[in-house]
Amino acid sequence: xxxxxxxxxxxxxxxxxxxxxxxxxxxxxxxxxxxxxxxxxxxxxxxxxxxxxxxxxxxxxxxxxxxxxxxxxxxxxxxxxxxxxxxxxxxxxxxxxxxxxxxxxxxxxxxxxxxxxxxxxxxxxxxxxxxxxxxxxxxxxxxxxxxxxxxxxxxxx
Numbered sequence: 001x002x003x004x005x006x007x008x009x010x011x012x013x014x015x016x017x018x019x020x021x022x023x024x025x026x027x028x029x030x031x032x033x034x035x036x037x038x039x040x041x042x043x044x045x046x047x048x049x050x051x052x053x054x055x056x057x058x059x060x061x062x063x064x065x066x067x068x069x070x071x072x073x074x075x076x077x078x079x080x081x082x083x084x085x086x087x088x089x090x091x092x093x094x095x096x097x098x099x100x101x102x103x104x105x106x107x108x109x110x111x112x113x114x115x116x117x118x119x120x121x122x123x124x125x126x127x128x129x130x131x132x133x134x135x136x137x138x139x140x141x142x143x144x145x146x147x148x149x150x151x152x153x154x155x156x157x
Contacts, residue, residue: 030149031113048150048157050111051093058103059140068139070103076137077105084130085109088123089116093156117147 030050058070074097082092091110098104111117124130150157 030147031111031116043151043153044149045152045154045157048154049091050113050117051148051150051156052109052111052117053146053148054107054109055098055144056105056107056141057101057144059142060103070097070105072137073105073139073141076133076139077107079137080129080133084124084127084133085120087129088120088127090120090124114147 031048056073058068058073060068077095082095085092089111093108093110095105095107098106109120111120
């Protein structure tokens with residue numbers, strides 16, 4: 001029987017004190033008419049949606065990780081993960097295979113705004129189809145995630 005590995009969110013190169021502060025600070029708004037204060041808002045498009053880039057790296061170290069590979073993660077997305085996100089209102093913009101790290105899948109979603117992102121994720125995580133899919137392809141992964149607003153000169157908004 002394989003053990004379940006919990007996904008770990010990786011810090012973005014911040015010290016542990018800075019990371020703790022970032023976690024206490026509410027995230028900046030994203031999406032149309034986001035009220036981004038200071039320099040952060042200088043270059044953001046007023047009509048930008050809220051974007052999220054997620055990088056999933058298969059964890060091959062540690063007890064219970066034997067036998068998992070990137071192909072299993074790709075199959076999970078092919079089979080139903082994208083459809084579940086779309087069912088809950090996210091726009092799936094694309095998935096990419098990292099050339100620098102073959103164990104990493106990079107993918108991107110768009111939402112109307114941050115509140116919509118929270119709605120989508122709540123629906124996704126509570127969906128019985130997701131629970132079943134995760135049980136079938138419970139690949140141990142490390143996650144990096146970035147929430148973005150488009151710049152005022154970006155073609156994608």
